[in-house]
Amino acid sequence: MNHVVLGTDIGGTHMRLAVVDEQGAALHHLRRKTLIAEGAKVTSGRLMQGCQELMDWSRDRGCQVQAIGLGVAGRIDASQGKVLFSPHLPEMNGYPLGLELRERFKLPVVLENDANVFGIGEQWAGAGRDVRNWVGLTLGTGVGGCLILEGRLWQGSGLGSAGELGHMVIDPRGPRCACGVRGCLEAHASQSALLQGVHQAIAARALTEGPLLDHYRAGALDAATIYACAQAGDSLALELFQRMGWALGLALASLFSALGICHAIIGGGVSAGWDAFIEPLHASLAEHISMVPVDMVSIQRAQLGDDAALLGAARLAWQNLDEQAAGR
Amino acid sequence: MNHVVLGTDIGGTHMRLAVVDEQGAALHHLRRKTLIAEGAKVTSGRLMQGCQELMDWSRDRGCQVQAIGLGVAGRIDASQGKVLFSPHLPEMNGYPLGLELRERFKLPVVLENDANVFGIGEQWAGAGRDVRNWVGLTLGTGVGGCLILEGRLWQGSGLGSAGELGHMVIDPRGPRCACGVRGCLEAHASQSALLQGVHQAIAARALTEGPLLDHYRAGALDAATIYACAQAGDSLALELFQRMGWALGLALASLFSALGICHAIIGGGVSAGWDAFIEPLHASLAEHISMVPVDMVSIQRAQLGDDAALLGAARLAWQNLDEQAAGR
Numbered sequence: 001m002n003h004v005v006l007g008t009d010i011g012g013t014h015m016r017l018a019v020v021d022e023q024g025a026a027l028h029h030l031r032r033k034t035l036i037a038e039g040a041k042v043t044s045g046r047l048m049q050g051c052q053e054l055m056d057w058s059r060d061r062g063c064q065v066q067a068i069g070l071g072v073a074g075r076i077d078a079s080q081g082k083v084l085f086s087p088h089l090p091e092m093n094g095y096p097l098g099l100e101l102r103e104r105f106k107l108p109v110v111l112e113n114d115a116n117v118f119g120i121g122e123q124w125a126g127a128g129r130d131v132r133n134w135v136g137l138t139l140g141t142g143v144g145g146c147l148i149l150e151g152r153l154w155q156g157s158g159l160g161s162a163g164e165l166g167h168m169v170i171d172p173r174g175p176r177c178a179c180g181v182r183g184c185l186e187a188h189a190s191q192s193a194l195l196q197g198v199h200q201a202i203a204a205r206a207l208t209e210g211p212l213l214d215h216y217r218a219g220a221l222d223a224a225t226i227y228a229c230a231q232a233g234d235s236l237a238l239e240l241f242q243r244m245g246w247a248l249g250l251a252l253a254s255l256f257s258a259l260g261i262c263h264a265i266i267g268g269g270v271s272a273g274w275d276a277f278i279e280p281l282h283a284s285l286a287e288h289i290s291m292v293p294v295d296m297v298s299i300q301r302a303q304l305g306d307d308a309a310l311l312g313a314a315r316l317a318w319q320n321l322d323e324q325a326a327g328r
Numbered sequence: 329m330n331h332v333v334l335g336t337d338i339g340g341t342h343m344r345l346a347v348v349d350e351q352g353a354a355l356h357h358l359r360r361k362t363l364i365a366e367g368a369k370v371t372s373g374r375l376m377q378g379c380q381e382l383m384d385w386s387r388d389r390g391c392q393v394q395a396i397g398l399g400v401a402g403r404i405d406a407s408q409g410k411v412l413f414s415p416h417l418p419e420m421n422g423y424p425l426g427l428e429l430r431e432r433f434k435l436p437v438v439l440e441n442d443a444n445v446f447g448i449g450e451q452w453a454g455a456g457r458d459v460r461n462w463v464g465l466t467l468g469t470g471v472g473g474c475l476i477l478e479g480r481l482w483q484g485s486g487l488g489s490a491g492e493l494g495h496m497v498i499d500p501r502g503p504r505c506a507c508g509v510r511g512c513l514e515a516h517a518s519q520s521a522l523l524q525g526v527h528q529a530i531a532a533r534a535l536t537e538g539p540l541l542d543h544y545r546a547g548a549l550d551a552a553t554i555y556a557c558a559q560a561g562d563s564l565a566l567e568l569f570q571r572m573g574w575a576l577g578l579a580l581a582s583l584f585s586a587l588g589i590c591h592a593i594i595g596g597g598v599s600a601g602w603d604a605f606i607e608p609l610h611a612s613l614a615e616h617i618s619m620v621p622v623d624m625v626s627i628q629r630a631q632l633g634d635d636a637a638l639l640g641a642a643r644l645a646w647q648n649l650d651e652q653a654a655g656r
Contacts, residue, residue: 133485145586147586147587149482154477154587155588156461156587156589157461157588159588159589159621159624161619163586163588164588164620165586167585167617167619168585168586169616172499172578172616173499173501179619180618181615182616184618254496254498254582257489257492258473258491258492258493258586259475259484260482260483260485260489260490260491290507291403291492291495292487292489292492
């Protein structure tokens with residue numbers, strides 16, 4: 001019987017699950033609505049149902065599921081298999097998701113922050129394969145981050161929040177972030193920041209016509225539509241993506257100076273707007289860095305798309321099995 | 329014969345040298361003017377003379393010098409024993425200081441950035457002894473920094489500049505730094521920043537009398553005199569130290585969020601003004617951090633004073649000997 005693991009990525013609206021082999025190939029996918037508004041119990045139930053389906057699928061093909069890896073947005077207590085605090089899944093705060101899964105399936109379960117498993121995934125099978133030290137950023141509703149140092153995910157002092165790059169303050173006089181602090185990277189470089197920028201222009205009557213306003217009125221304003229407007233030459237959309245690039249360049253300049261490294265990998269849904277922010281990002285980086293030669297800097301696009309986090313979660317599950325086998 | 333090493337700290341105006349035993353005790357000190365304005369060759373000659381004196385001192389007491397550790401302000405190529413770029417010792421740029429010393433004394437010589445050896449020193453024998461992950465800051469003419477991660481000095485990707493925390497941009501609309509970038513931590517939290525603040529007030533005719541102006545006219549304005557004025561209640565001096573604390577709190581908030589750690593150790597000559605900046609530092613940290621519980625944060629004062637860097641350089645020399653003995 002072939003051995004496989006399950007990798008899952010639990011986001012604010014959807015959960016994605018896959019059967020993953022030891023080489024990092026996703027053999028079969030599932031996608032389900034999270035339905036978190038109905039409570040953590042409902043979401044957990046949907047997750048268990050999805051896992052059961054993938055186990056059945058695996059068994060029918062002569063594969064045995066050995067472990068489950070979970071990536072969840074928020075601060076995680078990995079040792080207890082618990083979500084400590086999740087701004088985008090608040091109903092999940094304190095919920096023993098990992099423990100529940102472990103008891104139901106009698107399998108090892110590992111839990112990790114979604115941006116951290118993004119980093120592990122890209123390192124395993126994506127843009128980070130041959131890079132020893134790098135900064136990972138995921139641009140989505142918010143901005144997630146991770147640090148891969150000496151080829152390993154940096155986990156800090158066990159506070160459950162290493163790599164919170166979205167909450168670096170890049171401009172103390174900038175806009176207020178969802179976390180309450182003024183001037184976080186996330187308040188400049190996320191889908192929320194793009195939407196906020198459009199809302200402010202509407203409130204200030206600076207936006208009185210055009211496709212951005214039409215999308216807003218149709219309830220269809222998101223990062224993708226704002227990017228489409230930028231591509232069509234809309235000045236506000238262009239400005240918002242320029243601000244995103246400026247902010248990302250500032251944060252990376254400070255991180256590169258602090259860490260003495262020069263490599264970043266950027267993913268997440270909003271990174272689809274790459275063309276609209278990468279030039280301002282490089283310009284801002286060059287303007288704000290003095291101690292790392294700017295010609296050594298490399299900013300790469302993530303390669304695994306939507307699969308990065310679930311592959312990373314699967315990788316963690318494999319590593320955990322290896323460590324158990326080694327008796328550690 | 330007892331074994332010892334030499335630890336040295338080469339700053340912009342003075343070099344300090346000591347004979348250091350394996351337990352981290354400095355047995356005998358020397359202090360010499362650097363005289364860098366007379367050229368790197370002169371400084372190097374004075375360093376060699378100092379080392380020779382300490383070797384003679386050691387031999388007379390039955391001790392044999394095994395290795396030399398050098399701490400130098402600037403970007404270092406440790407593998408080549410070379411100073412790549414030193415803003416405060418520009419004559420030293422590209423100078424093979426380590427190599428010269430190695431050839432003269434036929435001893436192993438290790439070279440490292442001064443803020444990095446500060447970190448190693450405080451970790452060996454000072455405030456960092458029992459802390460696994462911490463941020464080190466040295467407040468002097470500029471702001472130096474280091475990261476101790478998992479109990480070891482973080483050296484980044486070998487760019488010669490890990491831990492350049494003074495060149496994190498904390499306020500992109502803030503004052504310009506000596507490095508050319510606008511808004512670096514160093515432009516807010518160094519002796520240079522304090523002096524610049526006084527100069528600007530004089531130029532703007534906002535400072536027309538009082539002890540700060542008297543010190544300035546007497547050519548005696550430095551961090552110590554500005555701190556004395558702050559203690560006496562001078563409003564400009566107080567404001568400059570408050571800005572220093574605000575900037576340090578901002579930088580530490582971003583670093584703690586990024587690294588998921590919560591400990592900092594602050595040293596350097598300007599940290600003598602601790603009472604004038606520590607409260608604004610804590611207030612700023614609390615204002616700018618959201619992902620690390622603020623009650624877990626610990627900001628400590630360095631314990632080794634002027635000896636931190638030379639003890640750290642000595643520690644590196646010991647480690648290097650151990651590694652050679654282990655055949656690495």
